[in-house]
Amino acid sequence: MKKLNNYRRNFLKNSSYFISSLLFSSIFKINTSYSKSKLKPRIIIVGFGIGGATCISYLLKFSKNFDIIVIEKNERIQTCPMSNLVIADIIPYSYISHDFDYMRLKNIKFLNSSVKTIYTSKKIIETEDSSKIDYDYLILSPGINFKNDIDGYNHKDRTIIPHCWNGTKDLFKFKKRLNDLEKKSTIIISAPDYPYRCPPAPYERASLLANFLKRKKKKFKILILDSKDSFTKKEIFLNEWRNYHKESIEWIPKSKGGKVTYFNKKENYVKTSNGSKFKADFINIIPNQKAADILTRSKLNGNKDWCDVNPMTFELKNFRNIFVVGDSIDAGDMPKSAFSANSQAKILATNLVNRIYEKDILSPVFLNTCYSFSSSKRAFSITSWYKLNKKKTRIVSLGSSTTKVDALSHQYYDETRQAYGWYENLVKTLYG
Amino acid sequence: MKKSKLFILLILFPFHIFANDIEINVIIENCKSCHGQNYEGNNYIKSLKPLEKEEFISKMIKYVNSNNDHVMSRISKVLNKKDILKMADEIYEKIE
Structure with missing residues (x-):
């Protein structure tokens, strides 16, 4: 000392x-x-x-x-x-x-x-x-790192569809598998339990995959099998799916048997906590996470x-x-x-x-604003300020607010511009 | 409490968090995440540079009082007039 x-x-x-x-x-x-x-x-x-x-x-x-x-x-x-x-x-x-x-x-x-x-x-x-x-x-x-707590699943397995949750070039492999889908296909996205990186992203992914497949004129059904009973921006996502992807995106919460517990890569199916079996052409497991x-x-x-x-x-x-x-x-x-x-x-x-x-x-204050896209022209956000509790041991939210579900189209479009604006300033500051 | 009374109370004593215990500079550093290191903006987010300080204050107060859904309205809801004045002083003192 x-x-x-x-x-x-x-x-x-x-x-x-x-x-x-x-x-x-x-x-x-x-x-x-x-x-x-x-x-x-x-x-x-x-x-x-x-x-x-x-x-x-x-x-x-x-x-x-x-x-x-x-x-x-x-x-x-x-x-x-x-x-x-x-x-x-x-x-x-x-x-x-x-x-x-x-x-x-x-x-x-x-x-x-x-x-x-x-x-x-x-x-x-x-x-x-x-x-x-x-x-x-x-x-x-x-x-972050990933857990292997789904029987039969190993996040390091190079033969399965990558989770694409860690900023690697596996993204190309994911895209290729997506492009290879037949005219009519079933897709499963397994959403992890809290806490995990970017909470709205599994639902954004479902929205954008639907958007992509629609543009490719493919018939599809996306099942989101969830380890949770709720998720951030839920009302907005559900509204987007009702309006733009009626019957092609289905969300199954944990309480209705959504939590994936078993993965069979050979026969392309998963089983969930209530014993239900779901077979699919494309299974994207987003694993639970840890430090x-x-x-x-x-x-x-x-x-x-x-x-x-x-x-x-x-x-x-x-x-x-x-x-x-x-x-x-x-x-x-x-x-x-x-x-x-x-x-x-x-x-x-x-x-x-x-x-x-x-x-x-300095006594800190933090901000989070998280944008999600449901298509190229529609985005929405959640935002919250944070400070420390009285004992200064924990970061606490001062209350969050989201885009209104009934916001007008131009407001959803404006949020895409805010999202690009935030991202481009961020990466310019950090990476030049 | 009736809704109308609560509304009046909120107008008279707007909810804010930063008055005494948080440095306004810390808030401003968070503004830079979207507005850029020197508030220069980009193709999507307007630069603060062409704004006069008074315009900035007036816009911010409008955001705080607005009921529209703009992300800035939601982010600025926690600020009071004193916070905004302090922010304006800091930003326009340093803007290049």
């Missing part, structure tokens, strides 16, 4: 620090002398998805003061937001695939690798190629499905100077969405800077 305090004192004394470049300049009121000292705290960020890239975009202003290393396993980022539109051929794949703007990240070290293990006591991470790197602060934004593998491997989630973090700082509850953001955390009332991860990461990065500079920690 003494060593750390000396280290911090030296860093604070020597760091280059210009008040005008700070994130929230009104909050920072200190002046420190400029020195060319090479002593800098090292921040490692694992994952360059929405959460990680947001942290980087906020820390970039300090890249001369901190030694920042980013570790990302992919060479390009493929976002989950908007991916259902790619599946339905409404937008091209290039829209959701992003290069890294290395010019913008010039003061940051970028490693194209993944993390094998985190040695928390030594503050070291080990990468795939067995390189070991020490850190002062570690930010993890690793996405990313690296968190479990490094024992950072305490045998829980999701990580417990301090919502003021996103620091793991039992591990000092390790922060987790995005879908792998238990974020209280906040859904696992790109908008949420973006909002959380802004607070994480800001309060990390505050900690390093020994400033007061």
Whole structure:
């Protein structure tokens, strides 16, 4: 601890620090002398998805003061937001695939690798190629992992229809299988139980698959077999299906035998909790989810499905100077969405800077706005602000509001524009 | 309580969350998610740059008081006039 305090004192004394470049300049009121000292705290960020890239975009202003290393396993980022539109051929794949703007990240070290293990006591991470790197602060934004809790189903099985829930090129395989469907087909989408990434997305997927198959003039029936009895934006989705896909989309809730418990890939059928058997030509199981593998491997989630973090700082509850953001955390009332991860990461990065500079920690407020499309011309949203409870231990919603079910067509169309507007500004900020 | 009385109460004391305990800057950082890092907007979301500060305030107050379904109306419902004035000060001080 003494060593750390000396280290911090030296860093604070020597760091280059210009008040005008700070994130929230009104909050920072200190002046420190400029020195060319090479002593800098090292921040490692694992994952360059929405959460990680947001942290980087906020820390970039300090890249001369901190030694920042980013570790990302992919060479390009493929976002989950908007991916259902790619599946339905409404937008091209290039829209959701992003290069890294290395010019913008010039003061940051970028490693194209993944993390094998985190040695928390030594503050070291080990990468795939067995390189070991020490850190002062570690930010993890690793996405999610999937459960294999449906008998007969294995999410790693390359021969089944991919879930397409993790931003990979499996999306092409999914599209091919969809295109290969005969003139008349039955499709099953198995929707997971809470909590999972992007709660309205299974229902958006059903809507957009229906839209796609209709355009292809194919006859189809989509069964949504649900592990839940309700879902976000339910009334709007049900209304959209009634109006545009009458009798071609059917939602079966858990209470009516919707929860899938068995999958037979050879004969293409599933069984549900009440023993019902459903046969289909295309079975898309979206599995139940949990925190990313690296968190479990490094024992950072305490045998829980999701990580417990301090919502003021996103620091793991039992591990000092390790922060987790995005879908792998238990974020209280906040859904696992790109908008949420973006909002959380802004607070994480800001309060990390505050900690390093020994400033007061900001009391956070978060926003989530989640758009869903039912066709190329119709979208709707749910939005909510969040703050912390009185004890500052949990993120709580201040009440959500959705698009009205009876909104006019131009309002649904306007929401598609808001959705594209949000997405394009987000990826421009994060990926250039 | 009768609906009409509740309505009057809501008008007199609009529900808001941010007055004392939350930095207005934190709210503004969330606005940037859609409006862009420098409020520049894009093909779909209008830029805040051409707006005068007073226009911004007036638009925001309209959103708060509006019953329409626009996403901005829903997002801004939690703000009061004091919050909006603070936001305007911050945004138009820094806008490039």
